[in-house]
Amino acid sequence: xxxxxxxxxxxxxxxxxxxxxxRHLFKLILGLILFGLATNLFLFVVGGxxxxxxxxxxxxxxxxxxxxxxxxxxxxxxxxxxxxxGIQAFAxxxxxxxxxxxxxxxxxxxxxxxxx
Amino acid sequence: xxxxxxxxLPLLIPLYGAIACLLCWRWIKLQTAxxxxxxxxxxxxxxxxxxxxxxxxxxxxxxGNWPAPFGITLVADIFxxxxxxxxxxxxxxxxxxxxxxxxxxxxxxGYYPLLLFLQMGVSGVCLTGDIFNLYVWFEVxxxxxxxxxxxxxxxxxxxxxxxxxxxxxxxxxxxxTGVGVLYSLFGALNLxxxxxxxxxxxxxxxxxxxxxxxxxIVGFGIKAAVFPMFFWLPASYHTPPxxxxxxxxxxxxxxxIYTLVRLFTTVFVVSLSFALPLFLVLAGLTMVIGxxxxxxxxxxxxxxxxxxISQIGYMLMGLALYTPLALAGTxxxxxxxxxxxxxxxxxxxxxxxAEGTFxxxxxxxxxxxxxxxxxxxxxxxxxxxxxxxxxxxWGKLMLAKAGFAxxxxxxxxxxxxxxxxxLFSMTKIWNEVFWKKKKKPxxxxxxxxxxxxxxxxxxxxxxxxxxxxxxxxxYAAPVLMLAETAAAQLLHSETxxxxxxx
Numbered sequence: 237x238x239x240x241x242x243x244x245x246x247x248x249x250x251x252x253x254x255x256x257x258x259r260h261l262f263k264l265i266l267g268l269i270l271f272g273l274a275t276n277l278f279l280f281v282v283g284g285x286x287x288x289x290x291x292x293x294x295x296x297x298x299x300x301x302x303x304x305x306x307x308x309x310x311x312x313x314x315x316x317x318x319x320x321x322g323i324q325a326f327a328x329x330x331x332x333x334x335x336x337x338x339x340x341x342x343x344x345x346x347x348x349x350x351x352x
Numbered sequence: 353x354x355x356x357x358x359x360x361l362p363l364l365i366p367l368y369g370a371i372a373c374l375l376c377w378r379w380i381k382l383q384t385a386x387x388x389x390x391x392x393x394x395x396x397x398x399x400x401x402x403x404x405x406x407x408x409x410x411x412x413x414x415x416g417n418w419p420a421p422f423g424i425t426l427v428a429d430i431f432x433x434x435x436x437x438x439x440x441x442x443x444x445x446x447x448x449x450x451x452x453x454x455x456x457x458x459x460x461x462g463y464y465p466l467l468l469f470l471q472m473g474v475s476g477v478c479l480t481g482d483i484f485n486l487y488v489w490f491e492v493x494x495x496x497x498x499x500x501x502x503x504x505x506x507x508x509x510x511x512x513x514x515x516x517x518x519x520x521x522x523x524x525x526x527x528x529t530g531v532g533v534l535y536s537l538f539g540a541l542n543l544x545x546x547x548x549x550x551x552x553x554x555x556x557x558x559x560x561x562x563x564x565x566x567x568x569i570v571g572f573g574i575k576a577a578v579f580p581m582f583f584w585l586p587a588s589y590h591t592p593p594x595x596x597x598x599x600x601x602x603x604x605x606x607x608x609i610y611t612l613v614r615l616f617t618t619v620f621v622v623s624l625s626f627a628l629p630l631f632l633v634l635a636g637l638t639m640v641i642g643x644x645x646x647x648x649x650x651x652x653x654x655x656x657x658x659x660x661i662s663q664i665g666y667m668l669m670g671l672a673l674y675t676p677l678a679l680a681g682t683x684x685x686x687x688x689x690x691x692x693x694x695x696x697x698x699x700x701x702x703x704x705x706a707e708g709t710f711x712x713x714x715x716x717x718x719x720x721x722x723x724x725x726x727x728x729x730x731x732x733x734x735x736x737x738x739x740x741x742x743x744x745x746w747g748k749l750m751l752a753k754a755g756f757a758x759x760x761x762x763x764x765x766x767x768x769x770x771x772x773x774x775l776f777s778m779t780k781i782w783n784e785v786f787w788k789k790k791k792k793p794x795x796x797x798x799x800x801x802x803x804x805x806x807x808x809x810x811x812x813x814x815x816x817x818x819x820x821x822x823x824x825x826x827y828a829a830p831v832l833m834l835a836e837t838a839a840a841q842l843l844h845s846e847t848x849x850x851x852x853x854x
Contacts, residue, residue: 268521275525279532319491327517334510346511349591
């Protein structure tokens with residue numbers, strides 16, 4: 237099972253980047269979301285996966301019983317998920333606004349500021 | 353005052369200011385007053401922090417009193433405190449400009465709270481001592497940039513914002529990946545703890561450090577607009593109103609450079625043999641491509657945007673040379689550039705408020721009508737190009753001297769040649785905007801006295817920044833000393849480690 241995760245992360249990164257390079261606005265959003273998911277999953281896996289045990293110290297003991305899962309990557313992950321969620325929500329509203337204002341969902345047409 | 357409080361104030365003042373602004377959402381005048389008070393207090397706090405750090409050495413505090421490698425650490429050394437202080441000065445100037453220079457609608461929809469949150473992010477990035485918190489503060493700063501860039505939702509702004517959001521989201525993802533790699537290698541996120549582990553030289557994962565380094569080079573390279581990754585910058589920085597783009601354009605890319613310098617003098621010190629030649633090549637290309645891009649533009653703000661990229665090359669050059677003199681040059685040049693670039697953006701704003709356009713072809717004859725503005729532009733532009741005795745000269749002198757001293761003649765020569773082309777671009781603006789005769793003089797519009805007063809008020813922030821630039825140029829010795837002490841502190845990270853880990 238664990239051997240599958242790196243491949244899954246790789247595929248998520250690749251698909252996210254591919255969608256971002258696409259010229260359709262909706263696929264840009266999909267790309268952003270998938271890329272965010274890939275980074276989160278990477279952070280989770282690279283911190284080390286441990287089965288079955290958590291880092292809560294029992295009342296009778298001084299330290300948690302080994303082996304336990306490292307709680308730091310999980311804390312980082314939670315923060316990263318929340319931040320990613322906020323930015324993705326903003327991006328979705330922005331894309332909707334772009335579509336309303338420019339009446340186009342083709343990213344190639346977003347070049348009026350580059351012409352002088 | 354307790355020194356630890358001093359370290360927190362640059363974060364707390366903008367935060368409370370922004371919350372107070374949000375609470376009085378409907379009353380713009382109240383928001384303005386709150387923002388004015390916060391800006392002044394923020395500047396004072398940053399000044400006091402710098403004073404303390406100069407006197408007492410590196411200052412560190414642990415939030416919640418958790419001991420260092422586990423808790424959240426805030427650290428201020430001279431470079432960090434200097435960056436915060438420069439940020440506060442530009443913040444004050446941009447705020448002064450926004451009073452008469454920004455439309456009511458944008459103020460109504462949260463310009464002030466967003467600006468304050470952005471400033472909190474800048475303080476956070478400069479003062480944090482933990483690599484994951486660095487990422488979080490960068491996100492705080494970026495989300496405010498996103499909102500400020502698209503505030504107003506004009507066509508151009510939306511186009512610029514979507515490019516900016518996409519590429520910066522990508523960069524943040526790469527940074528987070530880098531943080532993950534670093535944690536998996538060393539099991540720590542505290543900068544001081546990482547620096548200590550790296551220096552021990554027998555850690556089994558030490559040879560894998562460049563892998564993490566690459567993620568940070570690319571991530572912060574995108575945020576600092578380094579050569580192959582800068583295309584988002586000229587596509588977005590010229591779209592929002594000046595009160596927004598002056599602050600973002602002046603400060604945010606330099607914060608990217610600041611983090612690169614910080615990381616490559618603490619954590620990645622052992623992978624330098626791999627990173628420094630790369631930085632050297634990137635610095636040269638960034639300078640050259642940026643300045644050539646600027647030469648092709650015919651819009652006031654676009655020329656300035658391309659020059660941001662070109663100047664980033666100089667800052668990277670100092671890091672790439674990695675001698676005490678070169679790092680001091682980078683620090684001095686960063687401080688100088690934040691002030692000068694913001695000032696040039698503000699001047700372009702004054703011109704546009706008077707003439708209604710940024711296009712060089714439509715402008716002209718301002719020297720005759722506004723000689724004082726012409727003088728202000730002249731001094732800022734020469735300072736940017738590096739003409740003695742203005743501030744840019746000293747920074748470039750240090751960098752070029754460090755380049756020649758370390759035998760990197762190519763990069764030193766490139767930096768000097770790029771200065772000449774910078775002068776050419778500035779001459780172009782001077783010729784088109786101030787010198788040439790306006791072909792069709794606009795029909796004289798009757799100005800009311802409030803209009804005249806408003807345009808006079810716009811000069812205030814420009815003069816304010818000009819004073820700092822002149823001071824940095826004409827009275828350079830103390831600032832140079834400061835930069836040299838800061839560079840020495842960066843290169844001797846033992847004091848930093850000791851202050852954090854006690």
